[in-house]
Amino acid sequence: MSSQNTLYKNLNQYQLVELAQKGDLKALEELLRNEQKNIFATFSYLSNKREDVFDLTQEAMLKVAKNLKNLKEPKHFKSWLNKIVTNLFYDELRKCSRRPDTLSIDDDNDTCGAHSIVNSIPDTKCKPNEKCISLELEEIIRAEISNLPGQFKIAIVLRELQGLSYEEIADITKSSIGTVKSRISRARSKLQDGLKSYI
């Protein structure tokens, strides 16, 4: 059993997608496990509400699991995954514009990430280079990005966090490459201005 699990761990994303498309649930599980942190981080930067991020992450993972067989080219997985993430975020924006703003009683918006019990348990997997950046700076950057106008933050997150090309971002956001270029450029200068005193 354990040797089988290591086997899946050694497969690359392309191989996992191909196996999962053939109905291999173990491959699908490994694929989701590999992607969940990535999806979680993306929603953390897109959504202004901390408490929605977990729900959105699981919703996106469920969508990936259910619809993976419809993906025609396994090598376009990353772009396809981000399309799902972006569309979920658009839906969320639409929902938010209709319902009044609510505040969670369980955690107050700004401090929950930094001070919840889960975060006070030391992470043994933390690598040295991640220690260079303080928790506060990460929170500040997250807040700065999630406060950008919708299209700007989608463009900058897809570019910097997901590493997608301008062409892929243009396709996902249904806009031209020129628009993507100027959105990313403007998002960067806005963020640089906002973070001037910290970097």
Next chain:
Amino acid sequence: MENLSCGQVIALLSFYIDEKLNSNLMKNIEYHLNTCSFCRNKYMQLRKIYDNYADIKSRIEEDNDEYIVDDAIYRNQQYEFFKENLSAYIDNELKTEDNLRVKKAAIINPIARTELKNMLLFQQTLHMAFQKTKNNLKKDFSGGIICKIRDSLPKFNVNSDLSAWDKLINMLSNFLKSRGIFSNGK
């Protein structure tokens, strides 16, 4: 004319140098300095410090003016192009010739060079923040998701060698057969 004590004059010296006192008091202090050598020496020392300070201050301002003039030279058309395309440059999304133009600007123009450095530093910080955010997820949802979609799939014999889709197709054809819609060629 009022006679001031040495202590009073020394306490007022810096205001006297800045000419912040009323004319009457200014005259009184001047009179005292002309008559008292001790206070005059104190005054000369302080005056010297003030003059040196003013000199240094004006020289720094001059330097700054020169710097601004130099700065303006570099804010040219090439710099404008650089600024417009810097973001796409670090994403490697420029055409070859534009890529070269930006690179050239960064080599020749010190302001452009600083901006490129700042941009790369900014990008590095973002990536570190992203890495940190990723590791904030301490839960593993993957097992739960698999359970959810497994529940939505029909139940199969676990020990069978057939893959899930083959099983599904078998089930379907069995179902159709049982309804007499699909016969296996027999």
